[in-house]
Amino acid sequence: MMGHQPCAALVALTLLAPPVISCGGAEPAAASVPRSPRTAAPSGTSDVTAPSSALEAPPGAVTITLDADTRMKTTTGATFTASRGWTATTSRDLVLLVEPDREATVAFVDTSEPDLEKAIAAAWKLKSPGFTRQVKQTMMPPARDGWEGVVRLDYETPRAEHRVIFAIARRKVDITYITLVDATEAGFGRRAAQAKMMFESMRAPGMEEESFRGKEARAFDAAGARALEGFIVEGIRKSKIPGAAVAVVQGGKIVYAKGFGVRAAGKKEPVTPDTLFMIGSITKSLTTVMMAAVVDAGKMSWDTPVTQIYPKFALGDADATKMLTMKHTACACTGLPRQDMDFFFGYLKATPESRIEQMRAMKPTTGFGETYQYSNSMASAGGYIAAHALYPDRPLGQAYDLAMKEKVFDPMGMRSTTFDRGAASRGNHALPHGATIELDYVAAPLKAEDWVSPTRPAGGAWSNVNDMARYLMVELRKGKTPEGKQVVSEANLTRRYQPMVKVGGRSAYGLGLGIKDLHGVEVFWHDGGTLGFNTVMLFMPEQDTGFVLLTNADGGWMLADAAQRRLLELLFDGKQEAAQNLDFSLKRRAEEIAIEVAKLERAPQKEWVDRIATVYHNDVLGKITVAWRGGRALVDTGEWKSGFGVSKESDGTEKLVLIDSPYVGWELLLAKQGDKRTLTLATAQQKHVFVETEPAAYGAGQRRH
Secondary structure, three states, X not given: OOOOOOOHHHOOOOOOOOOOOOOOXXXXXXXXXXXXXXXXXXXXXXXXXXXXXXXXXXXXXXXXXXXXXXXXXXXXXXXXXXXXXXXXXXXXXXXXXXXXXXXXXXXXXXXXXOOHHHHHHHHHHHHOOOOOOOEEEEEOOXXXXXXXXXXXXXXXXXXXXXXXXXXXXXXXXXXXEEEEEEEEHHHHHHHHHHHHHHHHOOEOOOOOOOOOOOOOOOXXXXXXXXXXXXHHHHHXXXXXXXXXXXXXXXXXXXXXXXXXXXXXXXXXXXXXOOOEEEOOOHHHHHXXXXXXXXXXXXXXXXXXXXXXXXXXXXXXXXXXXXXXXXXXXXOOOOOOOOOHHHHHOOOOOOOHHHHXXXXXXXXXXXXXXXXXXXXXXXXXXHHHHHHHHHOOOXXXXXXXXXXXXXXXXXXXXXXXXXXXXXXXXXXXXXXXXXXXXXXXXXXXOHHHHHHHHHHHHHOOOEEXXXXXXXXXXHHHOOOEOOOOOEOXXXXXXXXXXXXXXXXXXXXXXXXXXXXXXXXXXXXXXXXEEOXXXXXXXXXXXXXXXXXXXXXXXXXXXXXXXXXXXXXXXXHHXXXXXXXXXXXXXXXXXXXXXXXXXXXXXXXXXXXXXXXXXXXXXXXXXXXXXXXXXXXXXXXXXXXXXXXXXXXXXOOOOEEEEEOOOOOOOOEEEEXXXXXXXXXXXXXXXXXXXXXXXXXXXXXXXXXXX
């Protein structure tokens, strides 16, 4: 369910990356969906907008507002697709795009300067003459897709500023093409997919990309198995991942399935193809198979209004509520943003019904059908409500579990797949692992993942690669099991494959499935992430091939991304890039952590902690207690707890940084609201402010007065 970092090979334009991220290929067309103007104020919007100097058109410039996705040119003739609704200003020196709420700008500058960092500095002077930000991190990812060199610079922005600023320079022949991004976190969170489309769709004159179009995939034979296995073994070693399992299906059968490493760090029990892992958001793909089966049963259609099935459902926007049909719950196209922090508070008492009730306070932050925004809440509601159509007299959780068992797991022969943590724990299962500050992995108890249960249609299934291989074969056989049983109709299964909204220049999202063109090969896929598991699955219908990789580590996405590339290399004789991609991802992550750790006081003094030790309350999420316990600074929500360190920003802002796995890196911004202290838990479009209420116990039974 949780997002992960961008695909390293593409240097995706996301700070908080969408969970479905393209890794190459041509740009698909998006299917039309109903559109409505956004009526809600942007959720979590900062009062900081893009700098006025960045929005002013230079003399002689031409400015237009785009009424459709439009192919444009940079000053030297490179082409890219600009997103509808953005304002485009073209001048002699640059092309500037401003998003509709004027909280994000993307600028394209071309220069002959061969030094990429110097080229970036000169580009900022053209766009924002007063630009003086300090570089926070310099990255040199592998050049891909016809580019000859790439540099990315991320800039210092105090946490309280809630801003995203970075630059990417790419070299081709004698021109350096620079992309400059300056946005509020909220603005970029809303428009990341559109910015990504502009970046990924750029083509410089003379570019030739690797293409597998028209090639027939090789048979995945013993030599291919040895090569993939060697890559996985080395990837696990480099990544320090405790364990993983992999399966490949081709030609209607499982041609490879193997486990690697151990189920729990420090233990001896090995991972096998039967080891259960949480599969995270891959659950969404299974949920929409169930929805297709409910359509087959005549209990609903994809176009049935959500409120017709479940009249209690409502968003905080009446117009959006009326427009929602069942297909929209799975399309990531409604404008509803991620609001995942809600899941980590109150989950032991939460029910499917209460999670859906919470959606009454949620409002879209972009227009209906305007851009990709991924909502776990919406996907979860869709699964529950489809099951309610089938079993209207049962509680939502029971109805969903039964619908998945009777319509998906049992018919497909997925005998081990379950939503029951207790059942999973009694058999061959992996433990979740979170990274420490030192980037080692520590096992967490299974209960650390209980936050998923109330929203399980979006990410709560446990499965193994043998079961997932059977699922992949059903996708590849148009709804039939390997034994020939029709589980779901081809028409409703493949309805999920139709693009509903663009995710970037090279990818789209259907119904619970990502769609991408990888160098000319059509791929359907999804990844998944929880606190301690990362997973990916994909299938290529034209090649009759599928792949699944499950890991028991929150950093497993790096291996998953690289393994997908390695599979393509083996199937299509592709360039050997996967190992370099993985090395870059690991290096980038280590550098990012090192930068933050350098600013962190990992063991704050008791006297300092005593000054802020109290109970902080938020009307939506509940309480956080800050205390000194057991000789250390501690944050306690009642359902989970973590030690914390303190980091001080350049503007003097202090933040509590959690240091216990699996919560490492979570931040709480310390501030004041009147005469009361506050802690703010913020993501791109969410800002939850906790206000101090009463003293908390700390130390040896003492209280602060």
